[in-house]
Amino acid sequence: MDDHDNCKIETALEILVGKWKPIILYQLFTNGTLRFSELQKSIPGITKKMLTAQLRELEYHDIVHRKVYLQIPPKVEYSITEYGQGITPLIQSISEWGQSHVKHLAEIYGDDRILKKTVEVQD
Amino acid sequence: MDDHDNCKIETALEILVGKWKPIILYQLFTNGTLRFSELQKSIPGITKKMLTAQLRELEYHDIVHRKVYLQIPPKVEYSITEYGQGITPLIQSISEWGQSHVKHLAEIYGDDRILKKTVEVQD
DNA sequence: CGGGATCCGCATAGATACTG
DNA sequence: CAGTATCTATGCGGATCCCG
Numbered sequence: 668m669d670d671h672d673n674c675k676i677e678t679a680l681e682i683l684v685g686k687w688k689p690i691i692l693y694q695l696f697t698n699g700t701l702r703f704s705e706l707q708k709s710i711p712g713i714t715k716k717m718l719t720a721q722l723r724e725l726e727y728h729d730i731v732h733r734k735v736y737l738q739i740p741p742k743v744e745y746s747i748t749e750y751g752q753g754i755t756p757l758i759q760s761i762s763e764w765g766q767s768h769v770k771h772l773a774e775i776y777g778d779d780r781i782l783k784k785t786v787e788v789q790d
Numbered sequence: 791m792d793d794h795d796n797c798k799i800e801t802a803l804e805i806l807v808g809k810w811k812p813i814i815l816y817q818l819f820t821n822g823t824l825r826f827s828e829l830q831k832s833i834p835g836i837t838k839k840m841l842t843a844q845l846r847e848l849e850y851h852d853i854v855h856r857k858v859y860l861q862i863p864p865k866v867e868y869s870i871t872e873y874g875q876g877i878t879p880l881i882q883s884i885s886e887w888g889q890s891h892v893k894h895l896a897e898i899y900g901d902d903r904i905l906k907k908t909v910e911v912q913d
Numbered sequence: 914c915g916g917g918a919t920c921c922g923c924a925t926a927g928a929t930a931c932t933g
Numbered sequence: 934c935a936g937t938a939t940c941t942a943t944g945c946g947g948a949t950c951c952c953g
Contacts, residue, residue, distance in 0.1 A: 676812045679888030689799045740934040760883045765802030863914040
């Protein structure tokens with residue numbers, strides 16, 4: 668780690684972060700190509716505004732490709748770029764660490780988040 | 791990637807994310823142990839409130855250890871836990887990808903962020 | 914010294930309506 | 934259909950004050 672690694676990390680994080688980006692990427696990775704409306708339907712709760720904004724950022728970073736069909740009604744398809752495929756190892760690393768970390772937390776605090784859910788329902 | 795990998799990713803990201811966490815971790819990784827006030831001085835612009843909040847989250851996740859000396863005036867030292875050491879490969883991965891990605895962006899859009907800096911200084 | 918409590922401002926997300 | 938424009942709301946970060 669040299670002195671400027673932090674900003675690089677933050678740059679990388681920008682791409683994954685934002686309430687919706689991980690799940691957008693997940694949808695595109697697993698489904699290949701999706702229309703705007705399909706994407707929206709597959710992500711409950713997201714608004715057009717947010718979806719558009721997040722997709723634009725991902726597009727800027729060359730992770731997502733935007734293909735516009737000039738027709739009425741319009742049709743726009745989104746997919747992972749070739750360069751974007753290259754983040755899979757990274758996502759894999761993060762995901763794996765995340766999984767083991769969840770287990771670690773369970774070991775420390777006990778697995779009472781399940782109980783918590785039950786309690787919440789009781790109300 | 792199974793159906794619930796997203797939440798795991800988000801769990802993992804929670805730890806790195808937040809305006810100040812990367813640099814807090816950086817300080818602790820490079821300096822070993824730091825007092826609250828030393829940490830604050832090493833991170834220009836951060837408020838006590840934020841520093842406290844971020845440290846508490848990191849502590850909850852067992853990444854950072856908080857050692858309190860019961861004395862007047864108080865003294866509190868922070869360090870990376872043994873478990874916390876385990877995130878280095880993850881940080882490494884993210885950092886490396888971040889670096890190569892910055893280069894990729896430079897290739898696509900041209901390297902005009904350096905020029906931008908120059909312009910900013912001109913003022 | 915190392916915080917906690919409180920108040921405030923701004924950015925950002927959400928909701929709604931409109932458009933090519 | 935795939936957005937944009939506009940308005941509103943809320944939640945987070947910053948500033949300030951206080952306390953053991």
